[in-house]
Amino acid sequence: QLHYQLKKQLLYVETQFSFQCRSDLVIWNSVFKKIRILELTVPLEENIANAAQLKESRYKPLREKLIRSGWWAKIHTIQVGSHGLIDVASFDPLLKLTTRSNKWL
Numbered sequence: 001q002l003h004y005q006l007k008k009q010l011l012y013v014e015t016q017f018s019f020q021c022r023s024d025l026v027i028w029n030s031v032f033k034k035i036r037i038l039e040l041t042v043p044l045e046e047n048i049a050n051a052a053q054l055k056e057s058r059y060k061p062l063r064e065k066l067i068r069s070g071w072w073a074k075i076h077t078i079q080v081g082s083h084g085l086i087d088v089a090s091f092d093p094l095l096k097l098t099t100r101s102n103k104w105l
Contacts, residue, residue: 023059034072037062038093045081052077052087 028035037059043051055077066073078094079087 032072033070035066036074036076036093038076038078040078040080042080042082045083045085048079048081048085048087052079052089 023037024040025038026035027038039055039059041051041055056075059075063073063075076093078090080090081087
């Protein structure tokens with residue numbers, strides 16, 4: 001039943017906001033109307049900064065739509081270079097995701 005409830009909630013969020021971006025990870029709290037979208041990108045190391053900007057611009061309309069609908073929304077882009085280099089900016093959302101703090105959502 002829990003799986004069904006989660007699937008039902010996911011369907012609600014997807015149909016309400018039309019996730020055409022096909023995010024890698026979506027975490028939401030429907031009670032507090034908070035949503036975090038994490039998007040992984042694997043560019044060449046020399047294109048990490050450009051890849052982050054491209055992903056942020058791609059998700060900007062979705063974030064704005066969520067905010068207009070009364071949701072608190074945050075998009076996190078995580079860049080891991082094709083040879084294994086992890087962008088320093090990617091560590092913050094990953095570290096927060098692994099903490100037990102419920103303040104993240």
